[in-house]
Amino acid sequence: MLFNLFGWIWKRVRKWNLLSLLLTAFSWFGLGIWYGLGYCPCTHWHWLVRRELGYTxxxxxxxxxxxxxxxAMNISAVAVDWLTGVSFGLALILSVALNIRDYKQNRRR
Incomplete structure (x- = not known):
């Protein structure tokens, strides 16, 4: 999650950050068609493990x-979803913009 949010900062990993963001978007919105909006296989697996450990x-x-x-803060699910969505959207916009800028700069050289 931290890489998704901040990976665009470092030029060396920007392409990987964009790929990670696009895979996240595919999971949330593509797989989300069948499993529910925001679906993540990693979260699903974590929940299964926690359930086996007795967490409910x-x-x-x-x-x-x-x-x-x-x-230990209990923030509303709606507020968390908005914060997550806005943060993801900003990271995606920044990653796309900086990757395009890098591509154009490299093409000029």
Missing amino acids: NMPSSYIKFLIQELT
Whole structure:
């Protein structure tokens, strides 16, 4: 998640960041058609492991889960979803823009 949000900062990994963001978008919106908007196979696997370990009453959002676990704050699911979506959108816009800029600069050389 941190790489998705901030990987665009470093030129050396920008292409990988864009790929990671596009794969995330495919998971959320492509696989989300069948499994529900925002579906992530990694989260699904984590929930299965936690269920086997006896954990119940898990939130539907992994980000909400992390916020609760790390800070003990109970932020509404709607607020977490908005924060996640806006953060993802900004990271995607920045990654696309910087990758295009890098491509154009490399073409001029």
